[in-house]
Amino acid sequence: MVVRFDEFAAGLRYEDLPEQALWTLRRSFLDTMGVAAIGATTELSGIARRVAPMIFGAGTAGQARLLMDGQPVSPVGAAMAGAFTVDSIDAHDGTTPCKGHAGSAIFPAMIAMAQASAPDIDGKGFAEILATAYELSYRAGLVQHATCADYHTSGAWTAVGVAAAGAKLLGGSAEQIRHAAGIGEYHGPRSQMMRCIDHPTMVRDGVGWGAPSGVTAAYLAREGFTGAPALTCEGEDGDAFWQDLGTGWRLIDHTHYKAYPCCRWAHPSLDSVRDMMQAHNLSHEQIERVDIRTFHYATRLAGHEPANQDEFSYAIAFPVAAMIVRGQVGVDELSPEALRDPEILRVSRAVQLIDDPEMTRISTDKRWAQVTLVLKDGRQIEDDPRTPRGDADLPLSNAEILCKYHALADPVLGAERAGQIAELALHFDSLNRDEFSRLLSLCCQPI
Structure with missing residues (x-):
């Protein structure tokens, strides 16, 4: 029987959550x-955190x-700035x-709503909210990609999951959750992902507006505002993506984690050049050219001479060059000094992205x-x-x-605070109300 x-x-x-789902959430x-x-150290974040209280x-x-700031705002403002x-x-x-x-x-949306409207929530309750948000977001996203002609940002479909989970957090009925999802979908941002890839700016992946749209939808639905149906959740064209809801978990199968701070489309090339440089004991001074065959969308990342962090994020050539020259792509490679490194720029300009039809055909899951x-x-090393x-298989x-986590957090938060967050986050679902409140407090103190 299909569950709505x-x-x-x-x-x-x-009690309904598989251990693997809880492991993923932790x-x-x-x-x-x-x-x-x-x-929180970026210019983008600074602007958002200045505007939220305004x-x-x-x-x-x-x-x-x-998040990472401490200023008091509404849950919508905290969701926006946090995302x-x-x-x-x-x-x-x-x-x-x-x-x-x-x-x-x-995370920014649910942490904001928990602080504002569910001060008694414990770790188990928060796990229920997170699992709901992830599972519904992923399925709404799959439907949207299958039924919409344009490639929309994550803000479009996370607005649906955030809205539904937010209504649940507020104690809403199934009918209120249904309307929240519809409101979130209708008012969520249908921003074009490829626009930001072709012209990288601070608008990024749309979540900065998807998260507050979902939060707003949850509060509207609680007060009786109607908005159902959400076509990504109830439209006939998307039925196939909802058939196993409650028995299959997209949260488990589809969640991946990044080894490098740039678009994932660059990651197979980064792993490849890292391993080849080490296996063949190569120096960057030996590199004449780098040929990368990949799928069509990835070739539009390019990014041979990124001028800022936004352009670095949506690049392949420069991160690959940084890996060749420095043997790593981490926080240091995001710095203005790294973006001006003459040897990284030399190698980056020598990277060729080749639009390969077979790579495009197989680049689905x-x-x-x-x-x-x-x-x-x-010599050519292939x-x-x-x-x-x-990914789940690697x-x-x-x-x-x-x-x-420690490489990112320790320099900003200090080892002690970063360690406290890590200890609590890795078993957040076992925390009582006071312990969970302490975790959220640690996450929302100023840097």
Whole structure:
């Protein structure tokens, strides 16, 4: 028997969640807070956190504090600024089949609403909310990609999941959850992803408006505002994506994690050049050219000479060159000094992105690339086609996730605070009300 999405959301309890789903949520909590910490140092985040108190002051819904900042605002303002903060560094969790990201909208939105309107929530209750938001977001995203001609940002479909989960957090009925999803879908941003890839700016992946749209929808639905149906949840064209709701978990199968702070479409090439440079004991001085065969959308990333972090995020050539020259792509490679590094720029200009029809055909549930290094002595070193690490079939280990978190968070938060967040986030669902409140407080203190 097929379960309706609103009934699933209203009835989901902690005891219904598979251990693998909880394991994923714990990893995502930790991973997202690490990205939020380094994201709070960016110009993009600073602007969003200045604007939120200007236009989203706390009201009768309750007060939320900005992630990594502490300023009191409304839950809508905290969701907006928090989502922009996480999205400002392209290192957060994602879902390949939806070509986007959910956690960057879900965590800021649900943390904001929990602070403002559910002060008694504990870790188990928050796990129920997160699982609802992820599962509905992923399925709405799959339907949207299957039924809409344009490639919309993650903000479009996360608005649906955030709205439904937000209505659940507010104690809403199945009918209120249904209307919240419809409101979130109708008013969520239908922003064009390829516009930001062709012309990278601070608008990013749309979650900075998808998250507050979903939060607003939840509060509207609680007060009786109607908006159903959400076609991504109830339209006939999307039935196939909802048939196993409650028995199959997209949250488990489709969540991936990033090893590098840039668009995932660059990651198979980054893994490839890292391994080839090490295996053949090569120096960047030996590199004449780099040929990358990949799928069509990825060739539009390019990014041979990024001028800022936004352009770096939507690039392949420059991150690949940084890996060749420095042997890593991390926080240091996001700096203005790295963006002006003459040797990285030399190699970056020598990267050729080749639009390969076969790579495009097979890049559905995976993202494929094949790299050839052309050396100055005329030799060519060719790697096999690859998909990125971090997917379910090539997972990053818990140790790798924790190492990445500390690399991002420790320089910003200090080792003590970063360690406290890590300890609590990795078993957040076992925390009582006071312990969970402390975790949220640690995440929302100023950097």
